[in-house]
Amino acid sequence: MNWIRSILLPVEGSAYARGHDNLMLFIVFLNVLFFLLIAVLSVIFVWRYRRSRRQGPTPHMTHNTKLEIVWSVIPALILVVLFFWGLHGYIAAGVAPQDALEIMVNGKKWLWSFEYPNGTRTINEIHVPVGKPVKLVMTSEDVIHSFYIPTMRIKQDVLPGRYTELWFTPTTTGMHQVFCAEYCGRSHSDMLAKIWVDDDAAYQKWLEEGDEQTRTMPLKDLGKVIWENRGCNTCHSIDGTRGQGPSFKGIWGKPHKMADGASVVVDANYIRESIMNPQAKVVAGYEPIMPTFQGLLREREVLAIIEFIKSLE
Secondary structure, three states, X not given: OHHHHHHHOOOOOEOOHHHHHHHHHHHHHHHHHHHHHHHHHHHHHHHHOOOOOOOOOOOOOOOOHHHHHHHHHHHHHHHHHHHHHHHHHHHHHHOOOOOOEEEEEEEEOOEEEEEOOOOOEEXXXXXXXXXXXXXXXXXXXXXXXXXXXXXXXXXXXXXXXXOEEEEEOEOOOEEEEEEEOOXXXXXXXXXXXXXXXXXXXXXXXXXXXXXXHHHHOOHHHHHHHHHHHOOHHHOOOOOOOOOOOOOOOOOOOOEEEEOOOOEEEOOHHHHHHHHHOOOOOOEOOOOOOOOOOOOOOOHHHHHHHHHHHHHOO
């Protein structure tokens, strides 16, 4: 049975996944069983009741009570089983345990931001402890998004103006990919995030100090990683291509005209201000749609973005 799971399904990343998969595999089994049954019976009936000159007319039959009871009762029982099986999983997935780690999730074009109970904030990635229930309380700043983790077998719409929730208990350490499963505009397919499941020691260390990559990677290289993983690349190219926002290529040290007519030289202070307060100085010809990253990036990450932009000549 495990080899069938490995072919048909992603890896199981949460305690909820096994029950979900069992129900799905049962439905697949029923589909295959009845497909083969109907196909075989169709061939038999076509052959057995084919037209023959040696046989007289087929007797006229209006109904068969026993047969009709069988093909009504059996499917009805199967549907009842599927209903209560699915209901059990639905109820279990709907209410998080009282001791669950609660993380706030905010969806916006085209990134995910997260906030922990201690005030730690991240963009497009979260770290959670293995074996501990995690509850996500989610809302959207703009349009409808959908938070989908295939390996956890969970998905929930994220709506503007209200809160929705989902929860899971991760069972193995490693990385799990998050997708937006509701079309939300031009860069919908780039609205990705990562869930890192750590053991208790690694999780506590990350919560207190940040991840190893942020602490040790050279600033320029870290800046590129942030550009790739924190949503920057959905609006800002590095090859001169025009996007939702200006390209990073070749802008360092050069003056740029702002929407209010002023001219501003791109330096460290301007980049920092654009990250923390993006509406303060908007480049002419672009809409003021960039969200603030105040509290979402550590100091070293801001410096890394500056160094990365410097390197793009």
